[in-house]
Amino acid sequence: MDVTDAPERRRxxxxxxxxxxxxxxxxxxxxxxxxxxxxVMPGFEGKGVGSTLVRAALDDVRAHGKKVRAVCPFVKGYVEKHSDEYGDLVA
Incomplete structure (x- = not known):
């Protein structure tokens, strides 16, 4: 899966x-x-798309030297589950 930032669409x-x-x-x-x-779009559910997407997004945020605030329950859960890897990003 290719993950890209689309800042004009804020996603x-x-x-x-x-x-x-x-x-x-x-x-x-x-x-x-x-x-x-x-x-996750219909037809792609249950294939790890959400986790792969969030991991890439968090890695990109880190690369830009920013912090993360997770309002989205999925992102919040992902960060909590992988706190050893992403806990330092939490604002």
Whole structure:
């Protein structure tokens, strides 16, 4: 899956073979990226799309030196489950 930031739409997009498989919507400030909604498109559910998408998004936030606020329950749960890897990102 290819994950890219689409800042004009304020979301990360995950695509499989060019087809939109999932999105992670956010609001960003200079220091914090607040994830507000994650959605996996029908037909891609149950295939790890959400986890792959969120992992890539969190890695990108880290690469840009920002922190994360997880309003989205999926992102919040992912960060909590992988706190050893992503706990330091929490604003």
């Amino acid at each position: 990360y997009e995950g695509r499989i073979d060019g087809e939109l498989a999932g999105i992670a919507e956010y609001r960003a400030s200079d220091e914090v990226v607040t994830f507000v909604h994650t959605e």
